[in-house]
Amino acid sequence: MADQLQDVIQRWRKAVVEDGLRPEDHELFQNAGLAYINQGDTTQLLDFIQDEKNQGIVESMGCGLLASLVAEVLKRKKSSSTCKAVITHLAETCSPMELMLIFLGQVDDLHPDLIADTIVLMAPHLQTVLLRLGEEKAPWVGLALAALQKQVSRLPVPYTKEQEVEDAYGLCRCCSALARFMEPFVEEVKRRDNSEDGGTASDNQLKTELLKFCMGSLREPLLQAQLDQAIDIHKQSPLWHFATDILATLPAIQEPLPGLLFYKALKKREESGLLTDSTKAQESRACLAYLLFVQLITIESFPAVFSPVFVLQCNMEYIDLLLSRKEESFLLKGLELYTKSLERVEDNSLPVELLDLKSFYSVPQHLVQILTVCPIQHLREQGFKVLQLFIDKLGPEAKHKFFRCMIKTSCHAGVEGYIIKNIKNQIELSLKPGHENEWFMGIQVLPLLRLVLCFPRGPETDLLNSMDRVMESLNLLRYLHMRDMDWQQTSSIWPELFKIKEDYLKMLRVCLALSRAYYAGQVKNMREDKKIQAQEAREARVALVQTMTVKNKMVSDMTPEMQYQVLQCALVTFDLMESLVIRIEEISEEKVKTGTAV
Known part of the structure; x- marks a missing residue:
């Protein structure tokens, strides 16, 4: 048998x-x-493959063994060293x-x-084979990176540090392997x-393929x-290192980070989709902005x-995209990028x-x-x-315009109350020497106060649901009255403010009367229902214990006790x-009696 095999080998040579x-x-x-591989006798196969006399045979026919060798390594760890x-x-x-x-076919599915x-x-x-391709490697590098990246994207991303450890x-292992690749x-x-x-045309194509991979x-x-x-204190994050490698690669391949973040796509690359305004491209750049300005990588x-205002203006597009998503990781990155972009901007600027x-x-x-639904x-x-x-x-x-917009569009009493509190703070600041401005102490404040001190739904306003807005509005009114002399000395709009106040309080009294009557x-009704239920319970006694249990279970979803507490709170x-x-x-x-009010 051995002699026959040697004869075959000689004929092949x-x-x-x-x-x-x-x-x-x-x-x-x-x-x-395959016989050697299946029998686990890969040592003899290795000897044959490495024999100098057999290199022509291996070069001509060795590719056919590749898929089986890869499967063997993945299946049997003990024979992996010789198979590798x-x-x-x-x-x-x-x-x-x-x-x-063959490699791409192996990775594809x-x-x-x-x-x-x-x-x-x-x-x-794969890296070894690509380096052997010389000037022809660029398109193959792109195919290899795309195939590898496609598979990596199927792996779940660690959500916690423990999962990353x-x-x-295997996502972290894959990222490390790709960075070395x-x-x-x-x-x-x-x-x-x-x-x-x-660089040559091939070099430019290689740059493009690497850029595609980095952005992906x-x-x-x-x-x-x-x-x-x-x-943890003993181990560095593999995903952090991968992010660092990606950001270091971009300028290394002559892709300046400001160009990727702040400027429109170059015409020659628009067709490739690398730097266009597509959602995927925007997501990539949003992550780039986060790594750069929040994690401070490179x-x-x-x-x-670049001025802080310019950086903020550019980053707002990425913040907008991140905050529009529902995933926690997107929202967190958006909030952190928003915070870091604002921190470098001067106050009131x-x-x-x-x-x-x-x-x-x-x-x-x-x-x-996020504030109301998340x-x-x-x-x-x-x-x-x-x-x-x-x-x-x-x-x-800008504050004045922003407050008007938020009062009109937020449609949430808690947010409106928060904005009204800020309006009060701005009015208070404007009354201090050296901080005067027409937007919060002059005639410009009137449109803002008209928006605040009103009831868009009139007498039908539900004061319980509008509590935050109403309470902050009343606090603002109380403050204005306590500082009315300051207003009279710095502005001529107090009579108009007085009228706004009177109209507001008049409508509030109507709303209070209607709301109190409704909730009372x-x-x-709930008290009467409780009395009826108590009477039924006494009459039923022991014979209806099972029926009462069923009733209680049906009513439990309504939580009458909680309903009663809410009504009392109202x-x-x-x-x-x-x-x-x-x-x-x-x-x-008191102001009228002391002569300090108009």
Whole structure:
């Protein structure tokens, strides 16, 4: 048997020289190799593959063993070392074009459980084959990166630090493998760019393929990842390192970060979709802005010539996109990018013209949704902080316009109350020496106060649901009355304010009367229902215990006790509102008696 095998090998060696290999030779070679692999006897196969005399045979027919070798490594860890050595030798010997087709076929359709192991195994060998392609490598690099990235995007992104440490699905291992995979191609681009003759068309295509991969990686998985420099005190975050590698790659391939973030796509690349205004491209750039300005990755190399207002204006498009999503990772990144972009801006400096930009309108609307609808508490808390920070950065005219817009559009009493409190603070500030401005102490304040001190639904207003707005409005009125002398000395609008106040309080009394009557009636009905239920319970006694249990279960979803508490709270709230009204009237009467009011 051994003699027959040697005869076949000798014939193959001769056929390789004479270019006389037949299809049956390929089939025989593959069957023999598979026999070694299936028997776990890969050592003999390795010896045959590495024999100098057999290199022609291996170069001509070795590709056929690749798929089986990869499957063997993934299946049997114990035989992986010799199998890996065979794969390495094939990658260095066989036809690069044939190898690429086989490798890409292997990567194209993977079982989810095998994605990470396959990519970690094959990425170094793919790299070896691509480097052998020389000037023809650029399109193949693009195909390889796209195939690998497609599979990586199927892996779940770790949500917590513990999940990142565990790396159960292998995403972190894949990212590390991909970063190593890119290195020689990035270095080649840098070397060519620094040479005297510059880059060739092939080099430009290689740049484009690397840029595609970087932008795709920013969107998946980095945009969804909870990025932190360290996952614990002893271990650095693999995803953080991957993000650092991506941001270092961009300028290395002559893609300046300001150009990617702040300027429109170059015409030559619009067709590729790399830098267009598509949602995917915007998501990639949003992640880039987050990594740069929040995580400060490579920020030391970012030009300092851009003003904070310009950076904020550009970032608002990305903030708008991030805050429009529902996923926690998107919202968190949007809020953090918003905060960092605002912190560098001087207080009271943002001009009113910025509010005409679409993003400066839509971002606050998204914030309102987070504040009022989002179930995640820490996002709501951070949302309030960034809203106040934005208000602090607006100039006086911009504040005035922003407050008007929010009162008209927020449609939420809590948000309206928050804005009214800010209006009061701005009026108070404007009355201090050195802080005077016409927007909060002159005639310009009247349209704002008319919006605040009114009831859009008239007598039908539900004061319980409008409690936050009404209470802050009353606090504002009380403050204005306490400072009426300051207003008379600095402005001629007090008579008009007095009229606004009278109209507001008149309507509030009507609303209070109607609301109190309604809720008091509801409380009375509930008390009567309780009496009836108690009477029925006494009459039923023991015989109806089972029936009562069923009734209680049916009624439990209605939580009558909680309903009763809400109604009682409403009546207390109305009493509090009325006490504020009375206090405002007392202040007016005291001013009249002392002669300090108009």
